[in-house]
Structure formats: C-alpha cells, structure tokens
Amino acid sequence: MTTTSDQTRQGGAPAAGDRQVQPAGAGEAQPATPSGTSGGPSGTVSLTFAKALTYAMEDALAADASVVVFGEDVGTLGGVFRITDGLTKRFGEERCFDTPLAESGIMGMAVGMAMNGMRPVVEMQFDAFAYPAFEQVVSHVAKMPNRTKGRVKLPLVIRIPYAGGIGGVEHHCDSSEAYYVHTPGLTVLAPATVADAYTMLRDAIACPDPVVFLEPKKLYFSKEQVDLDALRARYASKAAGGGPQQPASSIGKAVIARAGTDATLIAYGPSVPTALAAAEAAALEGRSLQVIDVRSLVPFDDETVCAAVRGTGRAVVIAEAPGFASVAAEIVARVQERCFHSLAAPVRRVTGFDIPYPAPKLEHHYLPGVDRILDVVDELQWEDQ
Numbered sequence: 001m002t003t004t005s006d007q008t009r010q011g012g013a014p015a016a017g018d019r020q021v022q023p024a025g026a027g028e029a030q031p032a033t034p035s036g037t038s039g040g041p042s043g044t045v046s047l048t049f050a051k052a053l054t055y056a057m058e059d060a061l062a063a064d065a066s067v068v069v070f071g072e073d074v075g076t077l078g079g080v081f082r083i084t085d086g087l088t089k090r091f092g093e094e095r096c097f098d099t100p101l102a103e104s105g106i107m108g109m110a111v112g113m114a115m116n117g118m119r120p121v122v123e124m125q126f127d128a129f130a131y132p133a134f135e136q137v138v139s140h141v142a143k144m145p146n147r148t149k150g151r152v153k154l155p156l157v158i159r160i161p162y163a164g165g166i167g168g169v170e171h172h173c174d175s176s177e178a179y180y181v182h183t184p185g186l187t188v189l190a191p192a193t194v195a196d197a198y199t200m201l202r203d204a205i206a207c208p209d210p211v212v213f214l215e216p217k218k219l220y221f222s223k224e225q226v227d228l229d230a231l232r233a234r235y236a237s238k239a240a241g242g243g244p245q246q247p248a249s250s251i252g253k254a255v256i257a258r259a260g261t262d263a264t265l266i267a268y269g270p271s272v273p274t275a276l277a278a279a280e281a282a283a284l285e286g287r288s289l290q291v292i293d294v295r296s297l298v299p300f301d302d303e304t305v306c307a308a309v310r311g312t313g314r315a316v317v318i319a320e321a322p323g324f325a326s327v328a329a330e331i332v333a334r335v336q337e338r339c340f341h342s343l344a345a346p347v348r349r350v351t352g353f354d355i356p357y358p359a360p361k362l363e364h365h366y367l368p369g370v371d372r373i374l375d376v377v378d379e380l381q382w383e384d385q
Contacts, residue, residue: 044227050220052194053083053159056201057121059232061091064119067205069096071106071123071159080125081161081220103129107136107158111144114156114210121205127162128171134179141210142185154210157201163270163320164352164367165218167360173217174357175321177269180212181298181330187251188297190214192272194224196295198231200250206235207251214297216270254301256308260290263314263377266305266331268294271318271368278318278373289377297327305331306338313344314380318368323351345381 040055047055060067069087071079075098078085087096099106103124110120124130130137137158144154164173180188187209191200197215204211257272258279267275272293279289292308294301309315315335319328332347350368358366 040228042229044225046223047194047226047228048220049194049197049216049222050081050083052197052226053201053215054085054087055228056198056205057084058087058090059235060119060121060202060205061087061095063235064205066117067095067119067121068113069121069123070099070109072099072101072125072129074098074123079123081217083159083161083215083220084123103131103133104136107133107141110156110158111136111140111154114154115144115152119155119157119205121157121159123159123161125161126168126172127160127174127176130158130160130176137180137186137212138183142183145209146185153208155205155208157204157207157211157213159201159213159215161217161220162214163216163218164357164363165216165270165320167363168217169360170357173363175319175352177214177297178321178326181327185210186298187211188214189251189295190216190269190297191295192216192219192257192267192269192293194222195226195231196250196293198226198228199234200295202235203250214269218270219273222273250295252296252299252301254292254294254296254304256290256304257293258289258291260288261312262288262290263316263380264290264292264308264312265316265318265373265377266292266294266309266335267318268297268327270320274368274370275318275373278370278377281370282374282377285374287377294331300331300334302334302338306335309335309339309347310342313342314377315339315343315347316350316373316376316380317347318350318373320352320367322354323349324354326351348376348380350376 040058057069069084073079074084075088075096084096106122110122113120141154144152163175180186187207189200189204189211191197201213204213258276260279265275265279275291279291282289290308290312292305317328317331328349328351332349335347350373352366
C-alpha cells in the first residue's frame with residue numbers, strides 16, 4: 001500500500017505531505033463556470049507541461065458535466081506534482097476528489113462510473129503505484145467493450161506520471177508502457193511537448209475507449225510558448241455541434257519533430273527532448289538527423305514513421321524503458337518489416353538497461369543520453385567509414 005510520505009520528486013513544488021495553508025473558502029465547492037468556458041489565461045502564454053495538463057482537465061470539466069477527476073491527494077492538495085491544483089476549489093468535491101490509498105479500488109470505481117455514463121480521469125500518482133490496479137486494467141478496463149460486443153463503453157483516462165530523470169527511487173521512476181501496449185483494448189498515449197500535453201489529454205478525455213495517458217515526470221516543468229486560444233478553439237467548435245466530442249487527430253498520429261536527411265531518430269515521451277538534443281549535437285558534426293515523436297503508442301502511426309525511415313534509410317529507436325520485449329523492440333520490428341528494402345543499415349535501439357531502476361545517483365548512467373545515441377548513429381554502416 002502506498003503512502004503520501006514516501007513520495008520522491010524534484011522541481012520545487014512541495015511533496016504530498018507538505019500541506020499548504022489554504023485561503024478561506026478554499027475547501028468549499030465553487031460554482032461551475034458555464035460549459036466550455038475556461039477559467040485560465042488566454043492568448044499566447046509561456047506554459048509548463050504540468051499547467052497545460054491542468055488546463056486540459058479544467059476545460060474538459062467545464063465543457064462536460066460527466067467528467068470527474070479523482071485519485072490520491074488530487075483534491076485540496078492538487079496532487080503530488082500539483083497537476084490538479086485548483087480543480088476542487090473551482091468545481092467542488094463532487095467533480096474532483098481524493099480517494100483512499102487503494103489503487104485497485106480507484107480503478108474499480110472508475111470502471112463502474114464509466115459503465116454508467118461518467119468520464120472518469122484518474123491519477124495513479126506514480127508509475128509503479130499503478131501495479132496494484134493492473135488486474136482491474138487488464139481484466140475489466142481493456143475487455144469490457146469486447147465482452148459486451150460494444151454495448152458498454154468505458155470512456156475513462158488513467159493518468160500515470162512515469163519514467164525517470166527526477167532523482168527518484170524505485171517505484172517512482174518505472175517506464176511501464178510495455179505492460180499497457182501489450183494489452184489489447186487500451187489506447188496508450190505519451191505526449192512530449194506542452195501543446196501536446198493539452199491537446200492529447202483533451203483528446204483522451206473525449207475518446208470513447210479507455211486511455212492510458214503516460215506523463216513524463218521530468219518534463220512537467222518544461223516550458224513553451226503556446227496559443228491557448230487556438231488549442232481550445234477546436235474543442236469549442238466540436239462541443240458546439242452537440243453530442244459527445246470525438247477523438248481528434250493526435251490519437252494514432254506521430255509527428256516530425258525535426259527534419260533531417262541522414263538518419264531518423266524515433267522517440268516518444270521523455271526521450272523526445274533527448275533525441276532532439278542528439279540531433280542538435282550531430283548537426284555540429286555535419287550530420288543531419290531527423291526526429292520523429294511517436295506520441296501515440298497504441299494505435300501506432302506506421303505510415304508517418306515508416307515514410308520517415310524510407311526517406312533516410314537509417315533509424316535508431318530511443319526509449320527509457322529496458323530494451324528486452326519493449327515498445328522500442330516492437331517499433332524496430334515494425335520498421336524492419338515495412339522498410340527492409342529502403343534500409344542502408346539495421347535498425348538500432350538505445351534504451352534503458354535490463355535491470356531494476358537504479359538509485360538516484362546512478363540514473364544518469366541508465367538513461368539514454370546524447371553520447372549513447374550518437375555512438376549508435378556512428379555505427380549505422382556509413383559509406384565514409
């Protein structure tokens with residue numbers, strides 16, 4: 001059983017046990033903003049990845065009365081990483097509330113609520129904390145629509161802060177995506193940019209199927225300039241048409257994060273900034289590396305990824321998780337099968353090692369880095385070597 005006293009993280013926000021003094025009335029339910037109306041800033045703003053997630057849930061709660069948010073410490077405290085900060089104050093404890101420290105119970109309640117017309121958005125707090133709920137995910141969340149021949153939908157989102165790079169100990173830094181992508185019936189998303197944090201979470205909440213939403217913890221405090229009005233406009237227009245919102249194009253769609261001609265780096269989630277840094281370093285050495293941000297692990301965008309690899313003839317897949325039987329291994333297999341006659345070299349991987357997640361002082365050896373990536377790129381059978 002997890003407790004709020006053993007949470008480990010960095011980034012400056014208080015840990016879960018460091019309760020903040022709330023202003024008068026903070027625990028009281030607030031009147032809901034009219035449907036579709038945001039309570040956050042507008043226009044082009046400098047936004048963190050974490051705050052983009054907050055605004056995505058805030059806007060979804062305002063637009064759809066069936067959306068509810070719950071999990072451990074997500075209410076008054078606003079979550080370990082403050083992702084749900086302010087949601088209880090604005091929408092009340094019926095829409096954003098704390099649960100007991102019982103992940104299996106959280107997931108079971110989400111299943112029941114989704115079966116009865118709600119759209120639960122649940123937080124697992126840390127990646128490995130989700131393991132007690134895994135039986136519920138595999139046996140019920142992933143199978144209920146198929147079990148009922150599509151008559152019972154489960155429109156729920158499982159938010160999982162995951163992966164390393166924060167100096168956390170075991171049970172706080174797992175990359176557990178392989179468990180979920182191997183389970184038929186789940187959509188699995190892993191955004192890497194601030195804009196995608198907002199749009200992909202909105203798309204996940206609107207999706208009629210269960211979504212595992214993987215949030216790279218080390219990116220929570222990364223910042224970008226984003227046009228919130230433009231991001232919100234697409235959802236406002238969908239809502240205006242009446243009926244439930246439909247999944248937008250970010251589900252099942254990879255994107256080209258950086259153009260390049262010599263080789264393609266394929267990454268997702270926390271590994272995307274690392275891949276971009278490697279491409280930047282390679283450019284100083286005269287080598288042009290393309291970077292693909294997979295974004296959607298299931299469904300997987302074979303078309304975009306394979307077109308990119310066919311264009312360069314070489315590919316390296318980058319991921320933090322251990323390499324054996326991994327998402328990276330699946331991507332290598334898919335690319336190798338579909339692009340064989342376009343390849344100038346075997347598709348390679350740069351991943352975490354096949355060991356339990358190491359102690360904080362050793363994680364920099366474990367995580368894929370620029371040097372490891374460039375070393376593998378150098379081994380891609382270049383004609384000038």
